[in-house]
Amino acid sequence: MLTLIFKRMLMAIPSLIGVVIVTFLLTRALPGDPAAYFAGPAATKEAVEQIRVKLGLDQPLIVQFGRYVTDLAKGDLGSSLTTGQPVAKEIRARLPASAELTLLGLIVSMAVAIPLGILAATKPGSMIDHACRVITTAGVSLPVFFTGLILVYLFYYQLGWAPAPLGRLDIFTSPPKSITGLYLIDSLLAGNLEVFWASLKQLILPALTLAIFSLAPIARMTRAAMLAVLASDFVRTARASGLSEFTVIVTYAFRNAMLPVITTLGMVFSFLLGANVLVEKVFAWPGIGSFAVEALIASDFAPVQGFVLTMAIMYVALNLLIDVLYGLIDPRVRVEA
Amino acid sequence: MTAIPLLDVRDLTVEFATRRGIVRAVQHVNIQVAKGETIGIVGESGSGKSVTSYAVLRILDRAGKIAEGSITFSGIDVAAASESEMQDLRGSEISMIFQNPRAALNPIRKIGQQIEDVLLTHLKADARDVTEKAVEALDQVRIARPRERYHAYPFELSGGMCQRVVIALALACRPQLMIADEPTTGLDVTTQKTVMDLITELTRERGMSTILITHDLGLASAYCDRVIVMEKGRVIETAPSRAIFTAPSHPYTRKLMRATPRPGITLRDLLPEEPGGPRLVVGKEAPRSGEPLLTVTKLIKEYPRKGVGKTLATMFRRGPAPETETFRAVDGVSFAVNRGESVGLVGESGCGKSTTSSMVMRLIDHTDGVIMFDGQDIGEIPAEKFAKLPIRKRIQMVFQDPTDSLNPRFTAARAIADPIMRLGDVKGRDALRARCEDLAKQVGLPVELLDRFPHQLSGGQKARVGIARAIALKPDLIILDEPTAALDVSVQAVVLNLLQDLKEQLGMSYLFVSHDLNVVRLLCDRVIVMRGGKIVEEGPTERVLFAPEADYTKELLSAIPHRDFDVPAKGSELRLAAST
Numbered sequence: 001m002l003t004l005i006f007k008r009m010l011m012a013i014p015s016l017i018g019v020v021i022v023t024f025l026l027t028r029a030l031p032g033d034p035a036a037y038f039a040g041p042a043a044t045k046e047a048v049e050q051i052r053v054k055l056g057l058d059q060p061l062i063v064q065f066g067r068y069v070t071d072l073a074k075g076d077l078g079s080s081l082t083t084g085q086p087v088a089k090e091i092r093a094r095l096p097a098s099a100e101l102t103l104l105g106l107i108v109s110m111a112v113a114i115p116l117g118i119l120a121a122t123k124p125g126s127m128i129d130h131a132c133r134v135i136t137t138a139g140v141s142l143p144v145f146f147t148g149l150i151l152v153y154l155f156y157y158q159l160g161w162a163p164a165p166l167g168r169l170d171i172f173t174s175p176p177k178s179i180t181g182l183y184l185i186d187s188l189l190a191g192n193l194e195v196f197w198a199s200l201k202q203l204i205l206p207a208l209t210l211a212i213f214s215l216a217p218i219a220r221m222t223r224a225a226m227l228a229v230l231a232s233d234f235v236r237t238a239r240a241s242g243l244s245e246f247t248v249i250v251t252y253a254f255r256n257a258m259l260p261v262i263t264t265l266g267m268v269f270s271f272l273l274g275a276n277v278l279v280e281k282v283f284a285w286p287g288i289g290s291f292a293v294e295a296l297i298a299s300d301f302a303p304v305q306g307f308v309l310t311m312a313i314m315y316v317a318l319n320l321l322i323d324v325l326y327g328l329i330d331p332r333v334r335v336e337a
Numbered sequence: 338m339t340a341i342p343l344l345d346v347r348d349l350t351v352e353f354a355t356r357r358g359i360v361r362a363v364q365h366v367n368i369q370v371a372k373g374e375t376i377g378i379v380g381e382s383g384s385g386k387s388v389t390s391y392a393v394l395r396i397l398d399r400a401g402k403i404a405e406g407s408i409t410f411s412g413i414d415v416a417a418a419s420e421s422e423m424q425d426l427r428g429s430e431i432s433m434i435f436q437n438p439r440a441a442l443n444p445i446r447k448i449g450q451q452i453e454d455v456l457l458t459h460l461k462a463d464a465r466d467v468t469e470k471a472v473e474a475l476d477q478v479r480i481a482r483p484r485e486r487y488h489a490y491p492f493e494l495s496g497g498m499c500q501r502v503v504i505a506l507a508l509a510c511r512p513q514l515m516i517a518d519e520p521t522t523g524l525d526v527t528t529q530k531t532v533m534d535l536i537t538e539l540t541r542e543r544g545m546s547t548i549l550i551t552h553d554l555g556l557a558s559a560y561c562d563r564v565i566v567m568e569k570g571r572v573i574e575t576a577p578s579r580a581i582f583t584a585p586s587h588p589y590t591r592k593l594m595r596a597t598p599r600p601g602i603t604l605r606d607l608l609p610e611e612p613g614g615p616r617l618v619v620g621k622e623a624p625r626s627g628e629p630l631l632t633v634t635k636l637i638k639e640y641p642r643k644g645v646g647k648t649l650a651t652m653f654r655r656g657p658a659p660e661t662e663t664f665r666a667v668d669g670v671s672f673a674v675n676r677g678e679s680v681g682l683v684g685e686s687g688c689g690k691s692t693t694s695s696m697v698m699r700l701i702d703h704t705d706g707v708i709m710f711d712g713q714d715i716g717e718i719p720a721e722k723f724a725k726l727p728i729r730k731r732i733q734m735v736f737q738d739p740t741d742s743l744n745p746r747f748t749a750a751r752a753i754a755d756p757i758m759r760l761g762d763v764k765g766r767d768a769l770r771a772r773c774e775d776l777a778k779q780v781g782l783p784v785e786l787l788d789r790f791p792h793q794l795s796g797g798q799k800a801r802v803g804i805a806r807a808i809a810l811k812p813d814l815i816i817l818d819e820p821t822a823a824l825d826v827s828v829q830a831v832v833l834n835l836l837q838d839l840k841e842q843l844g845m846s847y848l849f850v851s852h853d854l855n856v857v858r859l860l861c862d863r864v865i866v867m868r869g870g871k872i873v874e875e876g877p878t879e880r881v882l883f884a885p886e887a888d889y890t891k892e893l894l895s896a897i898p899h900r901d902f903d904v905p906a907k908g909s910e911l912r913l914a915a916s917t
Contacts, residue, residue, distance in 0.1 A: 124399075232440065233435060233437060233440035233441045234440060234441055234442055234443045234444070236396060236435070236441075237433075237435060237441045237442065237503070237506070238443070238454075239396050239427070240394055240396055240427055240428065240432065240433040240435075241427060241428035241432065241454070241455045241458070241506060241507075242423075242424045242425065242426065242427030242428030242429060242455070242458055242459060243424075243428070243454055243455065243458050244424060244458060245424075247454060247458070251446070251454070252443050252446075255445060255446075256443070256444065256445060329445060330444075330445050331445060331490045331492075332444065332445075332490070332492050
């Protein structure tokens with residue numbers, strides 16, 4: 001098992017190096033002159049030139065890259081041109097916000113989609129199977145900003161059950177002491193239930209929006225994997241041995257069907273983490289996706305590079321986690337490693 | 338027969354709802370099994386033998402249902418019982434073992450735990466002694482070191498070992514009836530013998546009744562008290578197994594019996610007795626020149642053993658790579674195939690026979706040795722280049738699974754034309770079509786079937802397409818890799834005869850890879866017996882099979898299940914009449 005983890009980590013190194021090079025080159029290839037943008041529309045040619053020298057943009061690419069890598073080794077991702085804040089600090093503050101939202105959304109989605117997929121697979125062609133198809137198709141067909149707006153309209157404006165969609169906490173509550181960066185967990189660790197409830201209330205609507213969107217891949221994959229496993233010989237053996245339907249479906253079928261489902265979960269999670277800009281915008285969520293998009297529009301190198309690198313590391317870590325889970329579930333994977 | 342049978346199936350009809358309407362898979366079947374009796378249900382694919390047994394356990398697919406009739410098991414009406422009553426019955430009173438034992442076990446659960454699941458479900462053990470009882474169940478099926486094996490996963494065990502685990506699972510709760518559905522299909526003959534002997538011994542010991550479902554008449558005759566023959570969903574004959582082989586009354590039974598390869602007959606004896614049936618014209622026997630066409634000398638194939646961390650070691654260690662342990666699949670094999678000769682390559686799984694044939698076919702590269710084909714050293718040519726050379730068309734192959742070896746998106750005609758388009762000299766659409774039709778006629782495939790896709794053809798027809806494809810370029814040597822292993826006996830009989838006729842007409846040589854000694858005997862002039870990558874015995878077929886010298890050959894021969902039975906006298910008269 002440890003060999004497997006070690007091996008996968010080694011295998012990640014070349015891809016990370018690739019990511020560093022490609023993001024550097026790509027950001028340099030972006031249209032727009034950051035120096036001109038930073039200097040403002042009224043700046044003189046000299047002023048722009050001065051800024052260019054200050055930013056090191058007058059140097060040849062290879063020198064710029066060298067400086068970038070040296071800074072990176074020191075953990076310095078550079079500073080944002082627009083906010084002036086160090087990128088590393090920004091990401092540290094924003095990544096937990098996105099992660100908390102995505103994780104909760106995924107948990108809600110799993111809680112609905114997996115049982116739905118299992119039920120649909122055990123009774124193919126039944127009402128629940130059709131319901132599963134309709135719900136998931138509807139969920140994935142509606143754009144997230146639309147679902148988000150509908151939820152806000154319904155639960156905040158009409159019913160008044162949810163708080164105003166304005167970020168991670170209402171203005172009267174102060175955030176808990178940062179340990180993990182996830183407010184739900186930090187507040188529980190601090191024993192502050194009031195903050196826990198406040199942040200949970202803020203989280204519910206955006207998490208629900210994400211959950212509705214990600215229902216489809218998880219439910220469909222669960223259904224397909226379960227159908228394949230239920231038709232296999234060992235399920236027939238389990239049935240012929242008189243095992244109860246619950247044991248057959250959960251212990252025998254579902255554990256085998258989990259492998260493709262976990263792969264899908266990993267893909268959905270990494271996709272959502274970077275791509276839920278629209279949800280973050282609707283709910284004024286200080287997440288990492290909106291941060292990256294704003295930086296990209298402003299031709300602001302450092303945050304974009306930082307963002308891509310962070311996502312790449314997250315993706316590698318996530319894949320590692322999935323591999324480890326695979327090994328835990330399937331003994332055959334352990335041997336191949 | 339005892340007054341009240343343990344299992345009483347009366348007038349059973351099972352229907353399946355399909356897209357093309359309702360299909361009756363089993364019609365008005367009557368089966369009685371007395372206590373302690375072993376009965377065999379014999380039939381070819383589609384005869385409804387498995388469906389009948391699934392109906393007894395009520396584990397039919399969703400689409401299937403018991404439409405008529407009754408199933409009574411020791412006083413319980415199975416057709417009317419509730420699902421929870423059935424769950425109590427399954428595994429504890431009636432249990433079942435299946436074909437393909439490895440797939441029949443949960444791949445990601447320890448085998449011990451799987452046995453525990455059954456014991457706990459049927460309250461034959463509680464949390465305290467369940468592990469002990471599971472180990473005991475493994476011990477009873479003669480699994481060595483059961484305590485250790487308890488923690489094994491199915492993929493860590495051999496096929497025969499997995500079947501023992503499945504038997505342990507089936508017998509754990511001491512049921513009264515065990516249904517064995519093709520329990521040894523896909524296992525080697527020697528493994529088959531040990532598994533069947535084990536089943537017989539354990540069930541006798543416990544006074545259990547057994548239903549053995551098989552396509553193999555020899556197996557049923559060797560192990561059963563009574564045999565039921567099924568065809569197309571109906572029982573056509575029921576008789577004590579002695580009687581059914583000495584005096585089969587139904588024509589279908591006779592046909593099945595004739596088609597079963599067995600000692601003391603010739604290839605032509607396999608075919609149905611009706612005179613004037615579809616029979617190929619037997620051409621003149623090609624003169625056996627005796628000059629060697631293929632010579633293989635000291636052929637070796639090594640595979641690196643899979644080792645953990647080997648890649649890491651090579652990544653970090655400087656200097657020469659560490660000595661890797663290798664596994665010799667083929668270890669210094671030498672033999673020759675003469676022009677117009679058929680050579681059988683026999684052995685159990687893992688003996689290296691398929692690897693040898695792949696190397697001769699130049700599908701994989703060998704590690705060492707010489708492969709001479711008609712005076713040319715083809716072993717020198719790398720495998721990936723060989724496919725494009727003109728010499729490639731002189732060696733062709735027919736594969737084991739007729740379904741998997743055809744492209745599902747190619748019609749039969751396209752499949753047959755494929756080698757001609759790649760390496761042949763027939764140009765133009767019409768000429769190609771004409772050649773395909775000629776070939777189809779040659780292998781007895783109706784020309785109107787040429788535009789069908791593989792899924793629209795029967796097993797025998799697909800086998801014919803595979804053979805037509807192999808002879809399309811008029812090769813000198815055909816490698817037949819278990820060409821009939823996936824076919825029913827009656828189809829096998831026809832295909833084997835076809836192969837013999839084609840060989841005589843076209844003067845080809847065969848390298849026939851098989852695990853079935855009876856089949857090899859019928860088709861081959863010489864036979865090579867392999868074990869563990871080495872040749873243990875080689876010689877003329879009759880000599881090797883009737884007076885084997887190597888102990889291993891003797892062991893193989895004695896493991897073939899057979900009860901001495903003769904071809905019915907009536908049949909032989911007819912055969913004489915037909916041949917004169």
